[in-house]
Amino acid sequence: MIRFYNTLSRNKQTLQPVQEGKIGIYACGPTVYDYFHIGNARVFLTFDVLRRYLQYRGFDVTFVQNFTDIDDKMIKRAAELQISVDELAERYIRAYREDTEALGVLPADYHPRATHHIPQIIAFIEKLLEKNLAYELEGDIYYHVASFPSYGKLSHQNLDELSLGARVEIDARKRHPMDFALWKKEKPGEPSWESPWGRGRPGWHIECSVMSMVYLGNTLDIHGGGQDLIFPHHENEIAQSEGVSGQPFARNWLHVGYLNINEEKMSKSLGNVLTVRQLVKEINPLVLRFFMLSAHYRSPINFSGEHLEQAGKALERLNTLLYKLQERLGRVAEGVPSAEEEELLDFLEASRERFVETLDDDFNTAEGTAVLFELARKTNTYLDRFPEQKQNVLEPILKFYKEVNDIFGFLKMGPEAVSVLEKEVEELISTREKARSEKNWALADAIREQLKEKNILLEDTPQGVRWKFLDRENEKS
């Protein structure tokens, strides 16, 4: 039984797909007017892992994430750069693909763009007009919030309360101060499309209603984004979509908590906006992944160099184990597992169950990582205590970590984990081994230092010398 905290009901709720075995997810994507920042990254990452997890749990997942490629910010930025809005979109969609790839975020099944769905948007607005949920005002079309009775149900506010606090300048022509634009009349020099109401462009909220329903149907299983989208964006989407379909728009509303930088909200005025583009030049993106997944998705997290460093060291612990496992698998013994080995295998099974259990419960990736560490300790103990390990013990453990990594994606797996050294380096190591056997510690230590310069760390173990590449990127933060 999979449960999520639903913003709409303010409770954890069992996931009951509209169609058995299938899950449709729509996550609000970026406005492609600039490189995305690490707050965006947290949302992308959360939904990436969520989607992988639901696949792991056997669902046929369709994941849709839009690109907002036309709005005020797009127009303003394109003007600044003296390029067309379309060129701007192309540029930053490309950047999005590059940066998400660096983070290990997989592409969605669909990345629809607002400007590619203008006819559907127009048709949708026409339906809202037919149903008297919208009205025309001098070439603009507005949604009339007062005609949608449950307006405010997602953010749990009512229209009176909202109006009271409204600090925004009230447009007296509108029927209600909270009425929002579905269609904006053309302005000179701005991109526009033909419509029954003259040339113009879509408002911001309408694209998500339209595209989510085009790709996923009237009722989505999961819809979400950053917490700041709850109001007004998602509230407005509900008004639009339910206004047209008469059916619940989304069964589960998931909202990802904020990411602050050094205890401060990220904002342009504070000048502390950190883009992923910048960050991945300085740090290992897998550490960022680990860092973000080691807190619950709904909790606010605070990004800082110190926290990232802690995360890097913790992750290193898991990677060290994986390295050891792969290395030892090269010289394992055959045979039936002993009682102690059986115990470890039982613990492995219990870990797998606990992992699933905790992720099933509102996607608790934080506790999920704890499971990995506990198994790591048990496995390390086994590796320490027995000079020889069995394949039928090590292999299932490694397999579990691989499974987990297909979901979390922050572990260092695969061939690069155990790679081949240059001949020259191998010679240095064997020279050092000879020196050590002759108790020539000075030479041995000198060679160790020399290799450290080359980013290779030597470790002398009872099983012989072992080496690994230092992850230099981890040290920066």
Added chain:
RNA sequence: GGCGACAUAGCCAAGUGGCAAGGCAGAGGACUGCAAAUCCUUUAUCCCCGGUUCAAAUCCGGGUGUCGCCUCCA
């Protein structure tokens, strides 16, 4: 003014009624030529005050503090 979230060890962070996960840092020990890695041991009056209960970090009431939303914002 309205709505809401959070407060757990030096730091990060799980845990929604039954002896307080996990990571980082620290201390002690084992192993080691020295390191590294690893293992063992150790580190918490769960913000305060009341209440409910056999039992509360967890539920209820009050207080204090931090933050967010109500305006484009992930």
